[in-house]
């Protein structure tokens with residue numbers, strides 16, 4: 001049952017309609033034959049039992065892992081913007097993400113923390129992880145991923161400020177090259193008052209510290225989440 005266990009290492013692949021559409025656009029079979037060529041270049045026999053369906057699986061996995069290209073940010077947000085009289089910092093910590101480094105096509109993954117200070121609108125809290133997903137499921141560098149998340153929130157919410165911090169492990173560092181097993185790369189993007197006001201920035205960064213309760217801010221955010229459930 002070797003082939004079954006191999007398939008289990010794949011993530012759950014998105015909906016069939018979307019896949020068909022993309023298969024069509026990419027050109028059915030082209031990606032598969034590229035993977036087959038790569039296996040040959042690696043000195044492998046792509047016809048042996050364990051590899052026979054590998055090109056198909058790899059193509060499917062990569063289409064899923066880069067499905068962010070196909071997603072429209074406005075469709076993802078789906079009007080989950082609410083006008084509220086709320087002027088405290090909204091923060092969502094520890095958003096897990098998985099991405100692929102564009103230099104090696106190897107995974108980098110970790111956690112993303114997003115905060116903003118509303119001007120007159122808030123966004124449904126569940127939309128923040130969705131925004132992270134749209135940009136992480138592409139070929140990326142961590143710096144651009146961080147900026148794109150911040151810019152999107154600036155664009156769609158026009159808040160007083162946005163802070164995004166991404167901490168990630170890069171398998172291209174861990175498995176090859178310098179082989180730094182435990183290093184983590186951290187990037188941040190600060191916009192508006194998060195950039196100009198040191199106190200706002202410090203409040204955000206303090207709340208990211210392990211062990212920080214952040215009770216006031218998170219309670220406020222939880223109230224907003226109830227609105228999002230209705231969307």
Ligand SMILES: [Zn+2]
Nearest residue numbers: 101103104172
């Ligand atoms: Zn890399």
